[in-house]
Amino acid sequence: MGFNYLPLEKVSFKKGYICTLNNTKIMNTDIRQLSPQALWNKFADLNAVPRASKKEAKVIAFMVEFGKHLGLETIVDEVGNVIIKKPATSGMEKKKTVVMQSHLDMVHQKNADVTFDFATQGIEMYVDGDWVRARGTTLGADNGLGVATIMAILESKDIAHPPIEALFTIDEETGMTGAMGLQGGLLEGEILLNLDTEEDDEIDIGCAGGIDITAIRTYEEEEIPEEVVAYRITVKGLQGGHSGMDIHRGLGNANKIMNRLLFDGFESFGLRISEVDGGGLRNAIPRESFAIVVVDKVHHDAFAFEFNQLAQTIKKELKHTEPSLHISAEAVALPEQVMSLGVQEGITRALYAAHNGVYAMSTTMENLVETSNNIARVLIKNGTIHISCLTRSSVESAKMDLANALRAVFELCGCEVTFSGSYPGWTPNVGSPILKVLTSQYELLFNEEPKVVACHAGLECGILGQNYPEMDMISFGPTIKGAHSPDERASISSVQKFWTFVQEVLKAIPNKE
Template sequence: MCNVLGNLNPISVFKYFEEMSNIPRGSGNEKAISDYLVDFAKNHHLEVIQDNVLNVMIKKPATIGYENAPTVIIQGHMDMVCEKNKDTVHDFEKDPLKLRILDDMIYATDTTLGADDGIAIAYGLALLTSDNIPHPPLEVLITVEEETGLRGAFALDPKHLQGKFLINIDSEEEGQLLVSCAGGIRTTQVLPLIWEDVDKSHISYTINISGLLGGHSGMEIDKGRGNSNKLMGRILNDLSNTFDYSIKAINGGSKTNAIPRETDAIISIDPNDTVTLEEKINAWDTIFKNELRASDKNVTVKLEKSETASSKVFSKETMKKVIALLVLLPHGVQSMSMEIKNLVESSTNLAIVTTKDTEITFNSSIRSSVKSLKYTILNQAKVIANLLDCELIESADYPEWSYDPDSKLRPLFEKVYQEKYGETPQISATHGGLECGLFKEKNNDLDMVSLGPNMFDVHTPNEHLSISSTQRTWEYLLAVLKEIK
C-alpha cells in the first residue's frame, strides 16, 4: 500500500482517507467499503449496525463532561462517482485510486478522487478513534448509493438513530454552511428501436464530441458548460437537413448526476457526401469552440472512419425521434431563485444516452428547491414522451430540505465560526441534492447543517481536494462539537 498522504495533517483524517482510496467503492459496489467500516468498529470495540442495504452506523459514547449533551449524528456517504479520462486504464471494480499531491491539492491520477464523500468517512473515523477530543455522544452514519438515487437514505430505518443534531459532511466549499437543498427526480425516456438493413454502398463514420469539463449536474449546472448529448443533437439535426444518412448508434454520458463530457454517434453515409460531412463537422467544431470559449475551451468535434461491422441502422422514423429527443429534452438552468441570490432554483440535465438492442434510453436528472417546479419539468418530459411514443420511467424521487428558521444548530455553527475566524460564515442553500431532505422526512425533529472543505471539479477526473482546507474544516468541526453540551 502506498503512503502518499502520510505526512499530512490531520494525520488520522488523511490516514483513513488514503486507506479508503485503496477500496473500490463506486455506487452499487459498496460491500467491501461497508465491511471495512464494520471491521473498523469491531476492532475499536464500538457499537455498529450494518443494515440490509449496507448502510453503516457506528456509535461512540460521550467523553467525560458531555454525558448529558444531545447526541450528534455525523453523516456522509460511502459511494463515489467513478469517472475517468477516455484513454485511462483503470478498473473501478478492483483497482485502487492512484493518489498524488500537487501543491495544496490532492488528486487521483486521471480518475475521480472520491473526496465526495470520502472526506466525511475520514472525519468520522478520526473522531471515533480519538481519545483526546471532547465531544457529545456520537452516531456516525455512512450511507450507500447516494450518488445514484439516495438508496441508502431511502432505506434507512430511523429507529437505529437517537441523535437530534445531524452534521452532514457532503458540501464542497469551506466557510459556507448549507441549510437547504434541492429535491429531485430522475427520468428515463425509453424509445423502441426499429432497425433497417444498411445500404451496402454506404460507409460509416464516427462523430465524437470530447474535451468538455462536465461536472456535477447540481453544483456546476450554472457554469454554462457544454452538454455533449445536446451538442450532438444539434449536429445530427443539421446533417439531416443537409443530406440523407442513417444512424447506427449513439452513446453519451455515464452518470446521471454528471454533465456528459463525451458523446459518440456512428452514422452511415453515401461516399459522395463525405466532403460535405467533413465540412459540416469542421464548421460545428468552430461553432462550439466559439460558443463555449469561456466555459469549455477544449471542446472538440472529430470525425473518424468507422470500421463497425454492423449491418443495421436505425429506421428513418426511429432516427427522426432520436434527433427530436436530443433537441427537445431540456438541459440546464430552468429558473433562478428570487429569494437567495445566485441560487439555481430548478434545472435538468440530459445525462446519458444509450443505444441497446431493442431500445434507446435517455436519462435525465431534474432538480428543484420548489416541489411544484420539479413536477412541472417532469410533466414537460411526459409531454415529449407522449409526442414521440416513448415510455417514461420515473425513479429516485427525493424531497427538498427546507430552511428551518428555528434551528439551534445553525446559530451555534455561526457563533463558533465568528469566534474562531473573526467573520461570519456564509449561510446558503445548494442546488445539489443532499440526503438531508430524506432524513428530515423520516424525523421531523432533526436539526441539520451541512459543511465540508474546499473541493473542486467534483464528479470529473480533475476532482481535487484542498489539504489546508481539510485541516481547517476539521478544526472547525471539533470546535463545534466541543460547544455542544
C-alpha cells in the same frame, strides 16, 4: 421498538483488507503525509476500497471491521447503513448527542482513455500543489472526506466531543436508498452534522429534491444505403461535473453537443445513425459522446466542411467554460445497419427540444438554482434507445412540472417514459439552533461571516428528516472542485481549515435540556 439489523457475522470482510488491495496503500504514501494526518490516513484507507453506489458490500465490511476494531458498538441496519456509536469524552457527557453523517458510496467515473477497474482497484491519488487529485478517475472526496473525518474522530483519543452516533449511509449518489431506508427511532441524536458540501466558507441549511427520468423505445434497424461512407464522431474533453452543484456554470453537455451535430448532418446531408453512446451516471454532467454514422459518398466533402464549421462554432461558443473541448469525425469501416429513418428523425428532434441545464432560478434565495435537468445518458444501439435524465428542484411542484415536460417530449417520439427515485428537498430553517452554533464558531475561528446557503445538490438531510423531524440538521464540508468527474480535486488547505472547524463545533455542542 424493534429493528431488523443485519447480523454482523453475516457481513463478510477480509482482515487487513486496506493493506492488501492492489497495493494502493503504498501508492498513496504522499497523501498520508499531509496534515491533518489522522484524516488523510483514513481517507487513503477508504480509497483503497471499491465503493460504487449499489455495490457497497466491501466498504460496509470495511466500516464494520473499523468499528469492531475500536471496540465500539457497531450496527448494520437492514438496508446496509452502518452506525457506530462512541460515548462522550470526559466532561462532555451532558452534551446533546450528535449524529455525524456522510455517505459511503462514490461516483465511479473515468476518462475514456484511462484503463481502470473500479471493482478491483483502489483510487490512485497524487498531490498537485494545494490539491489532491486522482489519476484519470474520480477522487472520491465526495463524500470520502466526510467519512474519513468521522473515522478520525471515532479513532481519536484526545479530541473532545459529545456522545456521537456516526451514520454512514449507502447509495446516496444513485437513489439515496440508504437514507430512505433508515428507520425512525434507531438514532437518539438531537443534532445532525452532514459533512457533504463542497465550499468551506458555506453552511448549508437546504437542498433540492430530485427525480430520475428514463425514456426507452425499440426501433427497427435497416440495411445501410448503398454508396455511403462511415464516420466515428467524437465529442470529448469536456469538464463534466456535478449535475446539481455545477449545473449553473454553463458547462457543455456531450449528449446535447452530439445531438446538435447529428441533427445538422441529417438536415443538410441525410446523415444516418448507426449508434450513439454518450454520458454515464445521472448525477454527472456528460463529458464524452461517440457516434457511428453514414453519409452518402456524394456529400463526403461538403459534409466534412460543414461538420468542421459547426464544430468550430460550438467550440467558440464554449471557449470560456470548455477550453479543452474536442470534436472530430474520422472515417471508419461501414456498420452493418442504421436506425429506421422515422425513429431517427423523431429522437434527434426530441433530444434537441428536451431541456438541459438551469430551468428556473429561486425567487426566495438569491443566486440559487431552483429547477434544472441533466440529460445524462444517451445510448442508441442494437434496436434500442435509452435516455436517462435527472431533474432537480427545491420546489416539489416545479420538479414535477419539468419532469412532465420532459416526459411529453420523449413520448411524442414514441418512447415509454418512467419516473423513479424521487426524493424530497430539505426546507431551510433559518432559526436552526445548530446554525447559530456553527456561524458563531466560524466567525470566532476565521474572523469573517460564513455564507448561509441552500444548494442545488441533493443532500440526505431532507430524507432523514422525514423519520427524524425533530432533529436539528446542518451541512458543511471542505472545498472540493469537479465532483463527479475525473477532474475532482480536494483542497489540502481547506481540509485543514475544515478539520479545525469540526473540532470546535463538537466542543460547542449545547447541553441536554
